[in-house]
Amino acid sequence: MTIVKASKKHPLYEELAAIVGEDRVNDNQVIISSYTQDACHLTAERPGIVVLPNTVEEVQAIVKLCNRTKTPLIPAGGRNGICGAYLPRVKGSVMLDMASMDKIVTIDEDVMTVTVEAGLRWAELIHRLDEKGYKLGFRGPYGGNAGTVGGSTSINSIGYAASKYGPSTEGVVSLEVVLANGNIVQTGTGWKKGARPFARYSAFHDLTGVFLGDHGTLAVKTKVTLKIYPKAEFITYGDFGFKTLEDACAAFLEVQKRGLTEELNLLCDRQSTDTFFPGFLDRHSEINAMFAAIAQETDEQLASRKMEIVREIALEHGGKDLGNFAAQMHWGEMFNLVQPLYNNGFWLNTCHLRPITLIPELMKRDLEIFKKHKLLKNGIKWIASCLGADRAFATGWVTIFAPDKSKMELALKAWNEMLDATIDSGGCPYWSGLLWENRVLKTVSKPFLDTYKVIKNALDPNSIFSPHVFEGVD
């Protein structure tokens, strides 16, 4: 049913309504307002019309319509990205809100995969798998209550359980995508008619990889097949503190190299720990950096032994056993950890990847920026946190919180310098989006970008999918 009636001014209104019905297409400005930002402060153009498809056939028909009329089309997931990736760069775009394509298509227990519609959110996927006795590898970004599998794999999201399983994209076995010409393509073993999507690499090159991290520029993902694992009931936790960030990073690297943990979360200085878990280090005045470690296994002894080894490594590097409260809270509050931090103010993020050995360099640069702008005096707190990821690298999540509107200008100044420092000190963003794009384009090699453009032109010659993404932001 419809309450706020469409204004029916968008040129494709009638044809879109013929595809999905009037209840699921709307160009009224009241409806449009709610699709003009994601979970960061950045803004771009307002979409021209929003459509809620329910099936791949509807997506296909919408894509064909947009291609025929050369109308920009932007896929959107949970819209809780933090780089403005889903925001249109041009006026009049058709926005596909994929959130109602959220079904679990199959759990294939023989080959341990789950196939889901792209608009399914990570938290619900975990819930449904848990009921059946399974877990995912990568569990979802920290915003996985609203973040979707399709959205996350389109921007290389990374988060829970990355220590063992790497980013969201590493868990992908196969994709179903709708191309600009309306073709529906299944990747992985899906190349073979009637085959189940059970393996990613088969007979051809890795077509899956072409669409991962594409920021919605090459196709609409309609289904994603992910690896699953038996639910592991035995979880062990450990918190370890270090006098210096360098010691912490050395231990962190060793733990990560040995593949011991499901989740490994480094907090780079005392302020970061205090922002996350106020009071946690009050009794440990000598500690500057800490990490929380989580091991998860189907066998109790294995889980315990792994945490013992983590402990041994930490102590060998001069670490102190701080108990396990932070690790337990961290894991127990899955997808709920970051939102309480909004109480400190609106957040400005710098999410990126970096070698673990380059974490101290970043911290040095950022601390100088914090000092220069007297952030703490201005009530602007920070968190510098790094997750162990995929063998031996880390995410870098240095975030500052502007306590109110009046402090936003100062926070933005510091944040822009932090973004430069991040890139200069060896960081590579997970995603581009409005947030990183200009900096990414400054540092990208020409042959790399040209290759992307060749693929884009070949797959989407009318550039209907998210036009002008990867071309720079005004």
Next chain:
Amino acid sequence: MEYTNLSKYAEELWLCARCGDCSLADKTVASKRDVFLPCAVKNVLGFEAYSARGRIMVMNDLLNDKIDLTDDVLQWLYTCTTCKGCQETCAATAEGIKLPEMTEALRNDLVNAGYELPKHKAIEESIINLGNPYKEERDKRLDLFGERDWPEMADVIYFVGCTSAYREKEIAKTTVELLDKAGVNYTILPEEECCGSVLLRLGHKRAFDALTKKNIEAIKKTGAKQIVSACAGCFRTWKIDVPKEGHSHDFEILHITEFLDQLVQEGKVAFRSPKPIKVTYHDPCHLGRHAEVYEAPRRVIEAVENVELVEMETNKRYAHCCGSGGGVKGSHGELADKIGANRIKEAEETGADLLVTACPFCHRGLVDGAKYGNSKLEVLDLPEFLLPFMVEATGKREVGENPLKTEFMAYLSNHPKIFDGLKKDAVIDYDIEGDRFHLVIAKKGQVVVYPIRAENADVELTFSKGAVRKLVTFESEEEYAKQFGLFFKEPTDDEWIKFNLRLNLVKLLMKGYRKFAQKAGLI
């Protein structure tokens, strides 16, 4: 256009970081809260503008003049049931971003500026002229009770409310019969006026003060100390809104579920079903999220012999709304029916024989929802459900029958230092493998232990029996705290403690839990 009331929320509107939890979260497994797609309205209408996240974006656009104030805005604004599901889900601030308040503030701004739905104007006029929103005659209000003289003085006022008086009469009739049978010294106001709930919800606040003053005066004359209501809307208005709108009074405000719960605990009433039945319970938003009464109705249902209570997937503070509140039923009837039908489906999934609720508005909404969704599930309001099962009471119910529970309760009462640092009114719920009680910080150095589960605990602590047996042996609070921490950090099969945080971390810290955790060696 001046948004005088909405502007007061400008900082909070800015602080919402659009994480989307209030729209799309499923916290059932990942963080063990029964949240599932919290906005019942968005779940039907699909577009983000109908969830709190979207509403906040629309409000920001209105405040920043990015969109015009049109009739569409008015239609949109009255699709929110103000059920507070979003706010309860939102972890961004201690209270959660206050979308229901913002919605009412914007409604009030629009009404003040002359933008109002004709239906709402008619409701306001009916309340002013006839004392009820249904255009019913004032002097027919108590007709449903037949010829009866109500005492002029009594201990308790049963505040009937317009919906029970004119629409859901069975609720009022059964409530009165229950009170009669229980021998309660009560009366009814012969000139009861609408409580004004609907005016506040719709943003038509002008007439509220006069109604409330009139009702308060009338109650004072009866000498009553307690006001009991079987309507969740009236109850919330009396308990929360009346003081908030600046009217002071000394009456104790109780919902019928709380009142009956007390009678059950005191052994003054008892209930027995002749055959086993499985019941599920729908939390009215006014009673639950807005007034934090979750356990009393459940205890009353569970006190009925032969009745098994089963929970829906979303329940208590995260329960989906029935769809009828906040003016939605009157403004957009089919939307309310669809939301009601969704809630009925949830109830059916439990396998219950019966759905019980505790609000005439929810009752109507759910009955209509069942009809809309072609469901045969029977929906009863709590007094209707209970009345046929009333049996002779056999005296005070035994509480603390488990000796370990009694011992632990006594131990905690005698060791208030364990809770040093916790602020007044902090509530901890204790669960010894199924046996519940709770503890409230009354003031510094003083705790009160109650033998029942807390209505709305900050934290739930579950203990193995082995852990309790050991903990109660410690003389000093320090030893207790140390062992408590160890049971959490290094649990064994027999001796363990688990936590379930019911509030978000920000609020827990504000309530002083940091020191509590430090004493227990957790941090």
